[in-house]
Amino acid sequence: MLLNFSKMHGLGNDFVVVDNVTQNVFFSKEKIQQLADRNFGIGFDQLLIVEPPYDPDQDFHYRIFNADGSEVSQCGNGARCFAKFVKQKGLINRNKIVVSTKAGRMVLYLEKDGLVTVNMGRPIFEPARIPFKANKQENTYILRDNDSTYFCGAVSLGNPHCVLEVDDVATHDVEGIGALIGANERFPEGVNVGFMQIISRNEIKLRVFERGAGETLACGSGACAAVAIGIMQDKLDKEVNVELPGGKLIIKWHGDDSLLKMTGPAEHIYDGQITL
Numbered sequence: 177m178l179l180n181f182s183k184m185h186g187l188g189n190d191f192v193v194v195d196n197v198t199q200n201v202f203f204s205k206e207k208i209q210q211l212a213d214r215n216f217g218i219g220f221d222q223l224l225i226v227e228p229p230y231d232p233d234q235d236f237h238y239r240i241f242n243a244d245g246s247e248v249s250q251c252g253n254g255a256r257c258f259a260k261f262v263k264q265k266g267l268i269n270r271n272k273i274v275v276s277t278k279a280g281r282m283v284l285y286l287e288k289d290g291l292v293t294v295n296m297g298r299p300i301f302e303p304a305r306i307p308f309k310a311n312k313q314e315n316t317y318i319l320r321d322n323d324s325t326y327f328c329g330a331v332s333l334g335n336p337h338c339v340l341e342v343d344d345v346a347t348h349d350v351e352g353i354g355a356l357i358g359a360n361e362r363f364p365e366g367v368n369v370g371f372m373q374i375i376s377r378n379e380i381k382l383r384v385f386e387r388g389a390g391e392t393l394a395c396g397s398g399a400c401a402a403v404a405i406g407i408m409q410d411k412l413d414k415e416v417n418v419e420l421p422g423g424k425l426i427i428k429w430h431g432d433d434s435l436l437k438m439t440g441p442a443e444h445i446y447d448g449q450i451t452l
């Protein structure tokens with residue numbers, strides 16, 4: 177079977193994007209792992225699949241698979257690429273796109289300057305809905321692992337995030353601590369682990385060790401998670417520039433029940449074909 181795909185990225189967080197509106201391709205977990213391999217496959221952090229809408233008030237359904245083949249409910253950088261992809265492929269001719277994911281509903285906006293704004297919905301702090309094992313909701317939790325103690329925030333943007341504040345992201349052991357916390361039993365579905373260095377109330381540096389992919393050059397939902405937690409901890413203001421290794425995102429959130437918005441780029445690299 178021939179698969180047509182696009183290779184895209186959001187700040188270096190890279191994707192294979194598949195139109196399953198005009199195609200109908202099934203991907204097994206093993207096939208996703210094989211295609212994700214950067215030596216034996218195409219290579220990507222996540223596979224993004226465009227499907228017809230599940231409900232009449234949406235334009236598309238948006239499915240996301242990590243490089244390890246696990247299906248997840250959110251990918252912020254991927255949402256921006258999704259918006260550019262469906263417009264470029266002529267699957268829609270509007271600049272406002274409504275999609276559903278396993279976690280809910282998002283609205284994507286193609287901006288005039290080429291950037292994409294995503295309404296990421298409301299950050300979810302209730303531990304049981306992250307999910308995270310805790311006796312009650314806190315702005316900062318104490319996490320113990322082996323003989324180490326970590327202070328972190330926890331939130332869901334449709335996918336689970338744990339965020340630690342560090343002095344210098346550049347030298348922090350993101351790989352080692354990210355893998356350790358990512359496997360902590362208090363996160364029963366795993367977790368994306370963010371390492372945030374606060375530069376000012378409007379600027380942070382961030383690195384993210386992603387569930388199912390390892391450290392990526394950028395994590396859109398991770399940027400949203402870090403800002404939401406920073407605002408809840410009263411360390412950040414309502415609009416924050418997030419500098420990730422792959423580039424910059426702008427995150428806006430007015431707290432409480434308001435909707436969190438992310439704005440950033442999405443790039444098309446090439447179109448390809450592969451025989452499955």
Ligand SMILES: N[C@H](CCC[C@H](N)C(=O)O)C(=O)O
Pocket residue numbers: 189221222242248249250251252253254335336368386387388389392394395396397398
């Ligand atoms: N690894 C994430 C999915 C991709 C998120 C990230 N690439 C983004 O831009 O939000 C998870 O397992 O929840």
